[in-house]
């Protein structure tokens with residue numbers, strides 16, 4: 001094995017450990033933010049019985065598998081979404097490392113992806129967009145675009161174009177449904193703008209993204225949320 005492959009292998013093992021560990025913190029944000037708690041104000045605890053968790057309970061993915069998704073102390077079930085979050089973080093860290101190598105772009109893109117994952121989980125569970133998390137995700141996206149493109153015009157342009165198109169579509173939809181126009185309460189507008197900030201979009205891509213929104217606005221299905229998340233997470237390595 002050459003030096004290059006050895007370095008890559010060590011990097012991959014490191015990412016496979018780091019990804020779920022970061023995912024573990026992401027889970028505590030997902031649990032605590034909607035409850036008005038800060039992620040670091042208390043040691044990790046069981047949401048059912050309040051028992052402080054021991055180190056053996058805190059291994060991402062493995063702890064959940066070893067107790068078959070139940071709390072060791074009260075046997076209350078631990079929602080599968082937390083293990084999904086840790087697994088997606090594992091995938092993101094490994095895939096982004098393979099795509100971007102170890103460097104500034106990797107850090108900025110994974111920062112974006114982790115906050116996009118937190119945003120998704122809260123949107124899925126609570127039905128609303130956490131503005132602060134959206135802000136963190138957007139900041140990482142903007143930094144990554146600026147670093148890669150060496151100019152701010154790229155993300156300013158795609159962000160503004162997408163915002164205008166999405167607002168027009170939302171305005172049209174509200175008019176057709178004879179409902180009040182409430183852009184800030186419309187989750188898919190936030191998702192489209194976030195995606196537009198994160199990746200350079202060509203004209204056909206704007207069209208595809210807006211087309212994708214149609215079934216969402218017609219059926220109002222919650223399944224749209226993981227679809228937006230998948231796009232937000234998969235497009236940067238493909239287009240960035």
Ligand SMILES: [Zn+2]
Nearest residue numbers: 046049071074
């Ligand atoms: Zn418990």
